[in-house]
Amino acid sequence: MNNEFVRLDTDVLVVGGGVAGSMAAIPALEAGLKVVICEKGKVLDHCGSIGCGVDHYLTIMDSGPEWDTPEFLLKHVPELTDGIVDMAVAGRVIHEMPRIFRKIESLGVDFKDRQTGDYYRLRSFGLPGTYHINFDGTDFKKHLGERVRKGKATVLMRTMVVQLLVKDNRAYGAIAFNFRTGEWTVIRAKAVVLAAGDVNRISKNASGLAFDSWHIPYNTGDAQAMGYRAGAALANMESVEATLTPKGFSCQGLNALVSLGAYFVNKAGERFMFKYDKKGENARRAVIADAVINEYLLGNGPIYLDCRHLSQDMLDRMEHTLQVDRYTLPAYYQQKGVNFREELVEVSVSELSIRRSGVYFRGSGLAVDTNGETAVEGLFAAGDCATVSGGISGAAVLGHIAGEGVVQRIRATTGALPEIDRRELEAVRAQSGAHLRQPAGLPWQQFEDATRQTVSDYVGVRRNERGLKLALETLCALAQREPTLKADDLHGLMRVHEAKNIRMNAEMMATASLARQETRTGSAHWRLDFPKTDDVNWRKFVIVERGKNGPVTRTLPTDQPLSAAFSRCHAAATV
Amino acid sequence: MTTPRKDVFNPIRINAETCVKCNLCDWICPGDLIYKEEDNRETLPVIKYPDECWYCGLCQSICPTNAITVVFPEQMIHNRTDVASLLGKVIE
Numbered sequence A: 001m002n003n004e005f006v007r008l009d010t011d012v013l014v015v016g017g018g019v020a021g022s023m024a025a026i027p028a029l030e031a032g033l034k035v036v037i038c039e040k041g042k043v044l045d046h047c048g049s050i051g052c053g054v055d056h057y058l059t060i061m062d063s064g065p066e067w068d069t070p071e072f073l074l075k076h077v078p079e080l081t082d083g084i085v086d087m088a089v090a091g092r093v094i095h096e097m098p099r100i101f102r103k104i105e106s107l108g109v110d111f112k113d114r115q116t117g118d119y120y121r122l123r124s125f126g127l128p129g130t131y132h133i134n135f136d137g138t139d140f141k142k143h144l145g146e147r148v149r150k151g152k153a154t155v156l157m158r159t160m161v162v163q164l165l166v167k168d169n170r171a172y173g174a175i176a177f178n179f180r181t182g183e184w185t186v187i188r189a190k191a192v193v194l195a196a197g198d199v200n201r202i203s204k205n206a207s208g209l210a211f212d213s214w215h216i217p218y219n220t221g222d223a224q225a226m227g228y229r230a231g232a233a234l235a236n237m238e239s240v241e242a243t244l245t246p247k248g249f250s251c252q253g254l255n256a257l258v259s260l261g262a263y264f265v266n267k268a269g270e271r272f273m274f275k276y277d278k279k280g281e282n283a284r285r286a287v288i289a290d291a292v293i294n295e296y297l298l299g300n301g302p303i304y305l306d307c308r309h310l311s312q313d314m315l316d317r318m319e320h321t322l323q324v325d326r327y328t329l330p331a332y333y334q335q336k337g338v339n340f341r342e343e344l345v346e347v348s349v350s351e352l353s354i355r356r357s358g359v360y361f362r363g364s365g366l367a368v369d370t371n372g373e374t375a376v377e378g379l380f381a382a383g384d385c386a387t388v389s390g391g392i393s394g395a396a397v398l399g400h401i402a403g404e405g406v407v408q409r410i411r412a413t414t415g416a417l418p419e420i421d422r423r424e425l426e427a428v429r430a431q432s433g434a435h436l437r438q439p440a441g442l443p444w445q446q447f448e449d450a451t452r453q454t455v456s457d458y459v460g461v462r463r464n465e466r467g468l469k470l471a472l473e474t475l476c477a478l479a480q481r482e483p484t485l486k487a488d489d490l491h492g493l494m495r496v497h498e499a500k501n502i503r504m505n506a507e508m509m510a511t512a513s514l515a516r517q518e519t520r521t522g523s524a525h526w527r528l529d530f531p532k533t534d535d536v537n538w539r540k541f542v543i544v545e546r547g548k549n550g551p552v553t554r555t556l557p558t559d560q561p562l563s564a565a566f567s568r569c570h571a572a573a574t575v
Numbered sequence B: 001m002t003t004p005r006k007d008v009f010n011p012i013r014i015n016a017e018t019c020v021k022c023n024l025c026d027w028i029c030p031g032d033l034i035y036k037e038e039d040n041r042e043t044l045p046v047i048k049y050p051d052e053c054w055y056c057g058l059c060q061s062i063c064p065t066n067a068i069t070v071v072f073p074e075q076m077i078h079n080r081t082d083v084a085s086l087l088g089k090v091i092e
Helices: A019-030 A070-080 A087-106 A140-150 A222-229 A254-259 A285-297 A312-325 A329-336 A391-412 A422-437 A444-458 A465-480 A490-515 B024-028 B058-062
Strands: A006-015 A035-038 A054-058 A132-137 A154-156 A159-167 A170-178 A184-194 A244-246 A263-265 A303-306 A345-349 A379-381 A540-547 A550-557 B012-014 B068-070
Touching: A006 A019, A006 A170, A006 A222, A006 A391, A019 A035, A019 A140, A019 A184, A019 A391, A035 A159, A035 A184, A054 A140, A054 A254, A054 A312, A054 A391, A070 A087, A087 A391, A132 A254, A132 A312, A159 A184, A159 A222, A159 A422, A159 A490, A170 A422, A184 A222, A184 A391, A184 A422, A222 A379, A222 A490, A222 A540, A244 A254, A244 A285, A244 A303, A244 A329, A254 A303, A254 A312, A263 A285, A285 A303, A285 A345, A312 A329, A379 A391, A422 A490, A444 A465, A444 A490, A465 A490, A490 A540, A490 A550, B024 B058, B058 B068
Parallel strands: A006 A035, A006 A184, A035 A154, A184 A379
Antiparallel strands: A054 A132, A159 A170, A170 A184, A244 A345, A263 A303, A303 A345, A540 A550, B012 B068
């Protein structure tokens, strides 16, 4: 490894080059600011969470009818989120949707149906209007990446940020390393945007392959763990997300089929969704996953996806949609020898992730204000690592809001940035490098497996106090072993950092789950010892923060924005 | 050699005959699994970490000569896991 740190001074550091990160970079670049993006992958042309293109995009378009206005959707947000939502931030995101949608169109994304030349809008996931545009978004992210490149952002590829630089509750940069070259970089920035996505590889799935996950397995809660260590507040960490996948292959794509009219049936051939929600398969994603989990626990599995009743036109559309989200899905069906047009497809409950628990506008992660700024001044968050999240459009809109927030914050801030503390840099690098000199150490794979088993057994879709306490004991014992984690090479060192971040997120999830003594949103937080939803006492956020000996929680009523819990005195500007 | 670890299933199969050794699969892999010596038109890409594959197929989709095929292992194709076993243990 090179002994010298590469030093970069910039205005804005963006961690993660997915939709949220790219959309945050764009307004900063437009304002003439210098932007550095750190990205573990090597390209900006694909979505961070799903790696490919996009097949649906949620937006208000203000096209005339009442349902297509921000006010109408916003009115339904409390029921869509089971009352746990930051209405101030969700309100800003929803109001900004039409503007950001038009902006993305202006970047070259074509949302129109190729055949009709018009928008093909669908009602899905329990939303009160046809807000989802179904489109061929194979090139969606390419257009965003192009705009970032044209703006001359500095992009550091195959680079993992391992620690934020924070002084007096103000973020001023980060330390990162390139896992191909071993080069360490210290980036001093006036503001930092965390946009590193959700938390995966945190529980077991049907195939038993850790990297076979619904969302990209290389999103490992790096932003949440770093934000936590830097003193930011997180919320909704108790809400866990599961989805439905073809059994054996944890891939996205089933949801799109369901919004196009597919059914779920159990082993008796019963179309059971109506037992759980009057909207049937059009229920919210969290309700659909919950229903299938219940059916399996009732012994009604296997559960199947049924497309056999659909017209040939619709089946053609589905077939075309399959590979937009996951390129390999058609090949998988082919290798498996299943024809979804004529046969039932067995479905499984996916591994769990920490994201937004199948609920729009209620993200699990870093709490932000209406500018996308966290409890740490100058530290912003957007996308699936933030508390208001909503798929691609949620990432795009909050990302753009955060980018504009960064511009405001930088313009409102005076005074020089703190000097880099050389000893801090050396300590971070030495601690990291020690993992390369542990020939008899603990393999990160084994460490991660222990986290996954613990989460699946006791912090997953059925929880109680004893199980959660047992999980916390195990997770804390694992933390003690972190210094002995072994990396065989630089790539392995990156995985060691990821494994530590995954464990940290699991501990935050278990801590928050123990605090919320009720059940809410079905299997997203199902406490067997508190099986009822308790609106009298628990219409509250559970906030997780760093305490002296690990994560601590407090609550905040949901009639207040999460920023009411922030200790920094004010936002950069009133919105 | 495209599979340095014989004990691990390799999902990314590269046809050595048709591979033009161009580096695109290394460039696009989101998981940093595929290593190709740059500026060397003699060497094949190496799948260094096959057990960390996400089965996204980006390498296959970008390959200019269709030299890559993603192959799924048996436990993904014919999966026999009891789904209920993934749904938690209850301790009273």
